[in-house]
Amino acid sequence: MKNEEELIEAVLQGDEDAFELLLYPYRNNMLNLSYRMVGNLEDAKEVCQEAILKIFKYMSGYKKGKSFKNWMYKIVVNASNDFLRKKRRHEDIFMMKKVMADNLSTSPETQFLNKEVREKIADCLEDLSPKERAVFLLRDGEGLSVKEASEVLSASSMSIRTHLSRARQKLRGRLEKIFPDGPLENDL
Amino acid sequence: MNCKKIRKYLPLYIGADLSSKKKEAVRVHLGSCGECQKEYEAYARSIKTAKEWLSENTVTWGEGGWRRTVQNARAEKAKSSSGFAPWPFKKGWAFAVMGAVMVVAVFFITRPLFLGVEDFPGQTILSQRHPQHETRALSKSPQDVVSMTIVSKDTGLKVVWILNKNFNLEENE
Numbered sequence: 001m002k003n004e005e006e007l008i009e010a011v012l013q014g015d016e017d018a019f020e021l022l023l024y025p026y027r028n029n030m031l032n033l034s035y036r037m038v039g040n041l042e043d044a045k046e047v048c049q050e051a052i053l054k055i056f057k058y059m060s061g062y063k064k065g066k067s068f069k070n071w072m073y074k075i076v077v078n079a080s081n082d083f084l085r086k087k088r089r090h091e092d093i094f095m096m097k098k099v100m101a102d103n104l105s106t107s108p109e110t111q112f113l114n115k116e117v118r119e120k121i122a123d124c125l126e127d128l129s130p131k132e133r134a135v136f137l138l139r140d141g142e143g144l145s146v147k148e149a150s151e152v153l154s155a156s157s158m159s160i161r162t163h164l165s166r167a168r169q170k171l172r173g174r175l176e177k178i179f180p181d182g183p184l185e186n187d188l
Numbered sequence: 189m190n191c192k193k194i195r196k197y198l199p200l201y202i203g204a205d206l207s208s209k210k211k212e213a214v215r216v217h218l219g220s221c222g223e224c225q226k227e228y229e230a231y232a233r234s235i236k237t238a239k240e241w242l243s244e245n246t247v248t249w250g251e252g253g254w255r256r257t258v259q260n261a262r263a264e265k266a267k268s269s270s271g272f273a274p275w276p277f278k279k280g281w282a283f284a285v286m287g288a289v290m291v292v293a294v295f296f297i298t299r300p301l302f303l304g305v306e307d308f309p310g311q312t313i314l315s316q317r318h319p320q321h322e323t324r325a326l327s328k329s330p331q332d333v334v335s336m337t338i339v340s341k342d343t344g345l346k347v348v349w350i351l352n353k354n355f356n357l358e359e360n361e
C-alpha cells in the first residue's frame with residue numbers, strides 16, 4: 001500500500017489507477033463540502049465529478065509538500081461556485097431544507113438534534129453568500145485554520161475573518177429568530 | 189475597549205480566531221461586563237448548534253456511485269486530452285499566436301511611416317507643413333549616424349539629437 005506522497009508521485013507519472021486510490025480517503029469530504037455548498041445531493045455529485053476531472057487534469061499544478069486535502073478543497077469550492085453561478089442563471093436554487101428532509105443519512109447514535117431543528121439549521125445556510133458559506137464550512141465544518149482557509153479560497157486572512165464573522169453573525173441571528181425563547185440549550 | 193468593539197469581535201472570539209492581543213482584551217472585558225458575557229454565551233450556543241449540525245448531518249458515497257463518478261471523470265479526461273494538447277498549453281499557444289498576429293498587424297498599419305516619402309505621399313505633406321523639423325545625415329554612412337535638429341518656432345531654441353549606432357560609452361572620443 002502506497003502512502004499519499006507516493007500516490008501523488010505515481011499520478012504525476014501518469015498512473016491513472018493511483019489517482020483513484022489517492023482520492024478515495026477524501027471522497028466523503030468532497031461530497032459533504034459540495035453538498036453543503038450547492039444544497040442538493042444530485043448536484044453535489046455532479047460537482048464532485050467536475051472537481052475530480054479538474055484534479056486529474058491539473059494535478060501538475062499541485063505543489064508537493066502542501067496539503068493535498070486543502071488543495072482538493074480549493075478545487076471543490078471552485079467547482080461548487082461555478083455550478084452555482086451557472087445554475088443561478090437559469091433558475092433560483094437552494095432547496096436545502098427540502099433536500100435535508102428528503103435524503104439524509106444520519107447515523108442514529110449521533111442524532112442529538114431533533115428533525116425540526118435540523119431542517120431549520122439547513123435553512124440558515126441559505127442565508128449565507130457562497131463566500132461566507134465556504135468560509136464557514138471550511139473553518140467550522142472541516143476545522144481548517146483561518147490561514148488554511150485563506151489559502152484554499154485564495155483570499156487574505158483578513159477577508160476570511162470578515163466573512164467568517166459575518167457568517168457566524170447571520171447564523172446566530174437566524175437561529176435566534178427560529179428559537180426566540182432560547183430552546184437551543186434544550187436541544188444540546 | 190468599549191462594549192461596541194467587543195461585540196464586533198465576539199463572532200471571531202468564539203472560534204478562537206482573533207489575534208492573541210485582541211483575544212486577551214475580549215477575555216478581560218467579558219470578566220467585568222455581564223451584558224457582553226450574555227452576548228458571548230448566546231453566540232457560543234448558536235455556533236455550537238451549527239457545528240453539531242454540520243458534524244452529524246453528513247452524506248456518504250455508495251461504492252458504486254463513487255466508482256462511476258471517478259470513471260466518468262477519467263473518461264472525460266481521456267476525451268479532452270485527445271486533442272493536440274491539454275488545456276493550459278492550448279491557452280498558452282492561443283495567446284502566443286494572438287500576440288504574433290497583433291505584432292504583424294501593427295507593423296502593417298504603421299508601415300507607411302517607416303517607408304520612404306515616395307511610397308507614402310501623405311508624408312511629404314507632413315514634412316512640408318513642419319519645415320522646422322529637419323533630418324539630415326552626418327559624416328559617417330547614413331545608416332550609422334542620424335542627427336535630428338528641432339527648432340522651436342516661438343523661442344528659437346535649438347535641440348540637436350544625434351543617434352549613433354556605433355556609440356560606445358567606454359571609447360567615447
Ligand SMILES: [Zn+2]
Pocket residue numbers: 190191194217221222223224225
Ligand atoms: Zn461590555
